[in-house]
Structures are given as structure tokens and as C-alpha cells.
Amino acid sequence: MVKFEYSSVLLVGGGAMAIRQHLPRLLGLLGSRSVDIYEADPARRALLAAQFRRERRVRLLEHIDSKDQFDLVVIATPPRFHYDYYRQLEGQAERFLIEKPMTVNAGQAAQLADYARSKGKKVFVNLLRRGLGSYRLLRTLYQQQEFGRLERVQLCEGGVFSWEAASLGPFSKDLSGGGVLMDIGPHALDLLLQLFDELTLQAAFMDSAGTAVEANCTLDLAADGGVPVTVSLSRNRCLSNTTLLQFERATCSAGVRDNAIAVKAHGTTEYVMYPAAGPGSAAAPGFAALLDAFYEQFLMQGQNRGVGPAESQRIMQIIDQAYATGQPMQRVF
Numbered sequence: 001m002v003k004f005e006y007s008s009v010l011l012v013g014g015g016a017m018a019i020r021q022h023l024p025r026l027l028g029l030l031g032s033r034s035v036d037i038y039e040a041d042p043a044r045r046a047l048l049a050a051q052f053r054r055e056r057r058v059r060l061l062e063h064i065d066s067k068d069q070f071d072l073v074v075i076a077t078p079p080r081f082h083y084d085y086y087r088q089l090e091g092q093a094e095r096f097l098i099e100k101p102m103t104v105n106a107g108q109a110a111q112l113a114d115y116a117r118s119k120g121k122k123v124f125v126n127l128l129r130r131g132l133g134s135y136r137l138l139r140t141l142y143q144q145q146e147f148g149r150l151e152r153v154q155l156c157e158g159g160v161f162s163w164e165a166a167s168l169g170p171f172s173k174d175l176s177g178g179g180v181l182m183d184i185g186p187h188a189l190d191l192l193l194q195l196f197d198e199l200t201l202q203a204a205f206m207d208s209a210g211t212a213v214e215a216n217c218t219l220d221l222a223a224d225g226g227v228p229v230t231v232s233l234s235r236n237r238c239l240s241n242t243t244l245l246q247f248e249r250a251t252c253s254a255g256v257r258d259n260a261i262a263v264k265a266h267g268t269t270e271y272v273m274y275p276a277a278g279p280g281s282a283a284a285p286g287f288a289a290l291l292d293a294f295y296e297q298f299l300m301q302g303q304n305r306g307v308g309p310a311e312s313q314r315i316m317q318i319i320d321q322a323y324a325t326g327q328p329m330q331r332v333f
């Protein structure tokens with residue numbers, strides 16, 4: 001049930017995420033009666049106008065009228081523009097859904113968080129992996145030392161880039177602030193921030209140079225004061241797409257996008273476990289189900305605990321530091 005009214009929505013940016021993912025959910029799950037889309041590229045705007053000519057609830061705008069009010073503003077442009085659009089449109093809605101990464105750096109994230117707090121605006125950031133119950137379960141097992149002390153963690157996420165973006169955003173430092181770290185880094189770091197209270201960067205390694213964005217990135221981190229954590233991200237290699245937690249008495253391997261946790265108890269048994277039934281417990285939810293759950297759990301309930309600006313600020317602090325201190329990856333022979 002939608003607890004909050006999202007009758008009129010402004011969608012800023014008419015690319016892959018906006019049109020394929022958000023628009024059907026705005027019209028379907030939220031039951032929006034009008035969705036105005038502002039897309040900056042005239043050719044793309046004309047294409048979308050033709051595509052939606054029979055959909056009376058959808059309108060393509062040539063400019064955003066500052067007098068218009070909306071129940072929700074969705075910002076799904078390349079990341080560079082998120083902050084400026086939030087500031088521009090702050091007075092035109094009470095609720096904002098901003099795509100990840102919320103901003104291109106931690107300074108903007110802190111400012112956006114402050115503005116939202118002082119103006120009483122509710123900002124939701126699309127950190128859709130908050131819908132995975134497995135990481136809440138792993139946090140409990142870690143805190144209760146169910147398998148003994150946690151010795152180390154390794155998160156590997158990667159595949160060959162195949163997202164059908166409408167712009168060159170994902171490959172532009174100017175539009176996105178970076179490559180794989182800006183793209184899947186927020187999701188990966190968000191999983192770790194669900195497990196740990198503290199996460200500090202020790203070292204970063206990237207394969208980018210000059211104006212090129214990185215396709216590969218490795219982060220060495222320390223969690224909760226001492227647990228060593230390694231994060232490997234790739235856009236051109238298929239990695240395991242799991243988070244491996246090595247405890248004293250067992251090794252747990254959790255999917256980065258699903259709820260299965262494979263447990264190898266040292267010297268004895270092997271089994272797979274799932275979070276108990278309830279929200280976030282679907283075995284292999286997939287992207288569409290995770291996004292549905294994000295809408296249901298946060299937007300429709302009007303609450304942004306775990307997906308507000310504060311979480312994005314923490315993520316961006318680590319990412320900023322990684323770009324500032326990142327070293328080139330060394331070739332092997």
C-alpha cells in the first residue's frame with residue numbers, strides 16, 4: 001500500500017535508469033497520475049516524446065517551470081548534475097529520489113545532507129542493496145561471534161560492462177567523476193557499511209591514467225578498527241560477485257546481489273543459509289525485484305533509514321580518499 005501520495009512526479013534525465021527502471025515503477029507501484037520528464041538532449045527528448053505519445057500520464061518538458069510543484073522529484077542524470085538539480089529543485093518538492101552516487105564527492109554530499117535536514121526534505125538514494133536481508137543476518141552473526149572472530153573479508157564484484165546507457169556518462173570522468181569505483185563502488189561499499197560500524201581506507205589501486213576512467217580498482221580497508229577488508233571491482237573481468245567472510249571457525253560467502261550465504265564450517269559441514277522469511281528474504285531477488293523492494297520499503301513507506309544522504313556521505317568519503325591517494329596497478333610478468 002502506498003502510504004504517501006506520489007501523484008505528480010518530475011523525472012530529470014531520460015536515460016536507461018529513468019525510462020526502463022523508474023518510469024514503470026512510478027506509473028505502476030506508486031500510481032503516479034502525471035510524470036513530467038526533463039531530458040537535456042533534444043534528439044533523445046524527441047525519441048521519448050514519440051515513444052510515449054499515447055501515454056497521457058507522461059509529458060516531455062523542454063524546460064522545468066520553477067513555479068511547478070511535484071510530490072516527488074527523481075534525479076537520474078549522470079552524477080555530475082545531481083547536486084545542482086537538487087539545489088535548483090529543492091523548493092519544488094518535499095521528496096527526492098536521487099540515483100547513486102548521490103553526488104560526485106563527499107563535500108557535495110555533506111552540503112546536500114545539510115540542506116535536506118535544514119529544509120525538512122526527504123531524500124532517498126537508490127542504494128537498492130539495502131533490500132538484501134543476508135547482510136543484516138551476517139552483521140548479527142559477526143557481532144554475536146557465532147563463528148568466532150572475523151579474521152578478514154574479501155568482496156569481489158565484476159563483469160564485462162553491458163549496461164545500455166543513453167549517454168557516455170559511465171565512461172566520462174567529467175560526467176561521472178570516475179569509472180568502476182563511482183559506478184559499482186557505492187553499492188559494494190554500501191554492503192560493507194551494512195556489516196560494519198567503521199570502514200577506513202588503507203590503500204587504493206586503479207588502472208586509469210590521465211582523463212581515462214578506471215576499469216579495475218582494488219581497495220584495502222580496515223573495518224571496525226582492525227578487520228582487513230579487500231574490495232576488487234572490475235568492468236572488464238568476470239569476478240566471483242561474492243563477499244567472503246573468513247571467521248575463526250567458518251567461511252561465509254554471500255552474493256553481492258542475492259541472499260544466499262554459503263557456509264563452510266571448518267573441518268565439518270557445508271551448507272547454504274538464507275535470511276528468515278520476511279522483507280528482503282527472497283532467495284535470488286535480481287535487479288528488478290530489488291528495485292521493487294526499494295520502492296516498497298522506502299518510498300512507499302515515506303522513510304529513508306539506511307538510504308538517506310548520510311549513508312552516501314560516508315560512501316563518498318571513502319571514494320574521495322581512494323581517488324586522492326590511488327596508486328597505479330602494477331603490471332606483473
Ligand SMILES: NC(=O)c1ccc[n+]([C@@H]2O[C@H](COP(=O)([O-])OP(=O)(O)OC[C@H]3O[C@@H](n4cnc5c(N)ncnc54)[C@H](O)[C@@H]3O)[C@@H](O)[C@H]2O)c1
Nearest residue numbers: 013014015016017040041076077079099100126165166167
Ligand atoms: N541504482 C542502480 O543500480 C543504478 C544502475 C545504473 C545507473 N544508475 C545511476 O543512474 C544515473 C543515470 O544513469 P543511466 O544509466 O540512466 O545513464 P544514461 O546515460 O542512460 O542516462 C542519463 C540521461 O541523462 C541525460 N542528461 C545528461 N545531462 C543532463 C542534464 N544536465 N539534464 C537532464 N538530462 C541530462 C542524458 O541525455 C541521458 O538521457 C547515474 O547516476 C547512474 O549512476 C544507478
